[in-house]
Amino acid sequence: MPSSLPSRIFNWRILLVLLLILGAALRLVNLNAPPLDFHSTRQLRNFLVARSIYYDLLPNANPQERALAQSFYRAVGQYEPPITESIVGTTYLFTGGESFAIPRIYGAIFWLLAGIALFDLGRRMASPTAGLISLAYFLVLPFAVQASRSFQPDPLMTSSFVIGIYFMYRWMVSLTPSPLPIFGEGPEVRDSWKWAILAALFLGFATLVKVVIAFFIGAAAIAAVLSTLGTRFWKSKQVWAMAALMIVPAFGYYVLGHPGRSTEYFFSWTIDLLKLITSIHFYAEWLGFIGGLFGLTILFLSLVGTLLAPPRFRWVLISLWIGYLLYGLTLPFQMYTHSYYHIQLIPVVALGLAPVVEAVAAQASGLTRFWKAALIGVIIVIIGYQSWIARSNLVANDYSGQPVFWKKLGDVIPANANVIGLTQDYGYDLMYWGWRKVNLWPYSTNLAALKNPDRNLTADFSNITAGQDYFLVTASSQLGRQPDLKKILDGYTIASQGDGYILYDLHRPK
Numbered sequence: 001m002p003s004s005l006p007s008r009i010f011n012w013r014i015l016l017v018l019l020l021i022l023g024a025a026l027r028l029v030n031l032n033a034p035p036l037d038f039h040s041t042r043q044l045r046n047f048l049v050a051r052s053i054y055y056d057l058l059p060n061a062n063p064q065e066r067a068l069a070q071s072f073y074r075a076v077g078q079y080e081p082p083i084t085e086s087i088v089g090t091t092y093l094f095t096g097g098e099s100f101a102i103p104r105i106y107g108a109i110f111w112l113l114a115g116i117a118l119f120d121l122g123r124r125m126a127s128p129t130a131g132l133i134s135l136a137y138f139l140v141l142p143f144a145v146q147a148s149r150s151f152q153p154d155p156l157m158t159s160s161f162v163i164g165i166y167f168m169y170r171w172m173v174s175l176t177p178s179p180l181p182i183f184g185e186g187p188e189v190r191d192s193w194k195w196a197i198l199a200a201l202f203l204g205f206a207t208l209v210k211v212v213i214a215f216f217i218g219a220a221a222i223a224a225v226l227s228t229l230g231t232r233f234w235k236s237k238q239v240w241a242m243a244a245l246m247i248v249p250a251f252g253y254y255v256l257g258h259p260g261r262s263t264e265y266f267f268s269w270t271i272d273l274l275k276l277i278t279s280i281h282f283y284a285e286w287l288g289f290i291g292g293l294f295g296l297t298i299l300f301l302s303l304v305g306t307l308l309a310p311p312r313f314r315w316v317l318i319s320l321w322i323g324y325l326l327y328g329l330t331l332p333f334q335m336y337t338h339s340y341y342h343i344q345l346i347p348v349v350a351l352g353l354a355p356v357v358e359a360v361a362a363q364a365s366g367l368t369r370f371w372k373a374a375l376i377g378v379i380i381v382i383i384g385y386q387s388w389i390a391r392s393n394l395v396a397n398d399y400s401g402q403p404v405f406w407k408k409l410g411d412v413i414p415a416n417a418n419v420i421g422l423t424q425d426y427g428y429d430l431m432y433w434g435w436r437k438v439n440l441w442p443y444s445t446n447l448a449a450l451k452n453p454d455r456n457l458t459a460d461f462s463n464i465t466a467g468q469d470y471f472l473v474t475a476s477s478q479l480g481r482q483p484d485l486k487k488i489l490d491g492y493t494i495a496s497q498g499d500g501y502i503l504y505d506l507h508r509p510k
Contacts, residue, residue, distance in 0.1 A: 012128035016119060019132065020112055022383075023139030026390050027108035027149045031101040034399040035151055039340055043151045044428035045076045046085050050151075051098060051432070053082065053089030065435070072431045079261060080153050080210050081253055088151070103151035111148040114159035115139055117166035118347055122354040124169070125313050129361045130354035136383050138350040143293040145390040147343045154343045157209040162347045164202030165220060165316070171195035171238075172228045172312060196238040200245035207250040212327060213344055217246065219323030223315040276332040285336035286328060293339055294349055302352030309355045320348045403433045405500060410434020412496050412503065413470065420465055421472030422479055430474075438472055444481040458484040470495060471504040 035043035052073035055066040088103045095102060115135050122131030138144060148155045174192035203217045221242070225233045233239050254261075276282045291299065306317040324345055334341040364375055406429045413419055413436045420439040423430060427438040441464065465471065471489060473479050479486055493508035 012132060015132055016135070019135055019139055020115065022387060023112055023115060024108055026140065026145050026387060026394075027104065027111065029391055029394045031104055033100065033394075034402050035100055036399040036402060037394065037397060038146045038150045039152070039338070041425040041428060042340065044425055044432050046088075046103070046151045046153075047098075047100075048072045048076055048428060048432055049078075049082050049085040050089040050092070050103070053086055054092040054098065057090065057093055068435055072437065075431070075437060076426075076428065077261075078258070079265060081208060083209055084151070084153050084156050104149045107149045107151070107155040110155045110159035111139075111144075114162035114347065117163045118350060121166045121169055122351060124173075125310055125351070126354045126358035127361065130357040133357040133379070134350040134354045136379075137298070137353060138347060140383055140386045140390055141294070141346065142386065142390040142393055143339065144343075144346050146393060147340050147346075150340065152340065153210045154340050157206050157213050158344045158347065160202045160206035160209060161213050161216065161344060164199050164206060164217070165347075167195050167199035167202060168220065168224050169313060169316070171199050172224055172316075175228050176312060193238060196242050197245070200242035204246040204249050207246065208253060211250050211254050212331070212341070214250065215327035215330070216320055216323040216344055216348075219319035219326070220316050221246065223319035227312070227315045270330050273333045277329050282332060282336070286332075289336040289339075290342055290345070293342055294345070298353070299349060301356050302349040305352040305354060305356040308359065309352075317348070317352055324348065402429065406430055406433035408434075408498075409474070409501055410436045412498075412501075413472070417469045418467055419470045419472050420468040421470075421474070422482075423472055423474040439468065441471070441485075443475075443478055458482070458488060461485070461488055465506060468506055471506055473502045473504070474500060 030037075035047065048069075052069040055061045055069040058066075084103065084106070087106060091102050091106075092098055115138055118138055119131040119135040122134040125131075148158075171192055174195055203221070206213050207217055225236075225239055229236055229239065287296075303321070306314065306321060309317050328335045331341065364372060367375070410430060410433065413434070415436075418439070419436065420441055421427070422441050422443070423438055426440060430436050430438055471492070473489070479489075489504050491510055492504040492506060493510055494502060495505040495508075496503040
């Protein structure tokens with residue numbers, strides 16, 4: 001193994017521990033802040049589900065609140081199994097109630113465990129130096145810090161994915177030294193069974209947590225099997241066992257258990273939006289978007305590193321990029337609008353950097369002690385700067401007033417009233433803090449224009465608001481984008497008005 005640059009100045013194990021401590025510290029900033037700093041709609045949805053699970057488990061829960069929590073759970077829809085929500089909801093029982101800190105702590109733990117696997121993979125693939133730099137990028141990238149501590153299935157999915165790829169690499173290595181005439185027999189293969197099973201369990205679990213990771217896992221598994229066993233892979237019992245463990249859980253849940261949801265999602269987000277991929281503008285938007293998340297220079301360096309990777313792992317890295325491309329073409333709208341849809345690319349980029357770092361480290365090995373120290377100093381400055389940016393993003397905005405606002409608004413709305421409105425986050429803020437459900441008046445967005453370019457919402461006002469008692473407006477910018485709707489609402493009496501909201505009485509026209 002190539003000599004490690006930091007090992008000549010520090011023990012790499014000490015640096016590993018320091019990086020993990022730094023990664024944990026960044027993710028524990030503002031632990032109890034409202035979850036509005038990163039894709040608040042998705043996070044609040046998970047908090048509502050976790051609350052319902054908690055109230056179901058809580059022996060002395062208020063029956064009315066339990067029923068409301070259950071109704072909110074049904075209202076937010078279910079696309080993935082509530083694994084993270086169940087973990088958090090169950091933890092509430094032992095920590096004294098709901099808390100914004102608990103899912104963030106779990107997210108940090110998941111990410112750090114993945115980081116350990118990623119480091120060891122980088123170390124085995126190149127050197128401890130390469131593994132440490134890849135880990136540093138994985139831990140302190142500002143986007144990674146925000147995304148990994150958010151309450152949604154993606155951090156757990158990505159963590160399981162990274163650990164599964166690590167075990168798959170160990171499986172590949174265990175079979176490479178001594179090819180056998182009949183795969184599935186012999187001491188080397190028997191020894192590799194543990195890596196095969198571990199890889200399949202983690203990769204299968206990642207796919208169950210959120211099925212979109214299947215693009216990455218499927219591509220990586222194919223590349224790993226073909227590059228290790230060649231065209232005779234079909235003779236390997238391990239391959240078939242791995243395939244079953246990776247496919248069956250997600251297939252059972254998404255295809256057999258919830259076929260309607262899966263079909264709806266596919267047609268809504270893929271078939272209806274495939275026209276986007278025919279435009280050059282789409283690819284420019286996509287590249288610009290991920291450039292803002294990862295840094296374009298880093299992305300290109302990672303691609304170069306992918307081609308420089310050791311032969312054993314090169315095709316796996318290439319396949320992960322191919323899987324990402326197919327994933328993006330399947331869900332085109334999210335590629336330039338939803339940052340958390342790119343969270344699984346973080347470890348791919350980090351691993352691609354390892355061969356580049358190793359090449360730099362080899363060049364640096366001939367430097368004098370002074371210039372080596374200077375190089376390490378530059379690296380420390382870069383890591384420190386990225387850490388400072390990551391922390392600054394977490395403390396940049398104060399959302400402490402939001403829970404109070406939504407609770408007061410919930411008190412204004414009668415408990416049994418039917419409310420429709422233009423409000424943020426699909427009404428999840430009002431559900432979570434105000435314990436009131438609101439039906440949604442359609443937003444005026446680019447997505448709505450793509451899907452229904454000719455729809456006239458105001459012409460359907462009577463049909464859409466049938467059976468509703470009030471019309472709530474908290475998203476004033478959305479009302480400004482629908483002037484015809486504002487004219488209609490101006491014809492109704494205002495039942496209540498305050499800083500940040502207007503409540504129209506639909507039973508009292510002016």
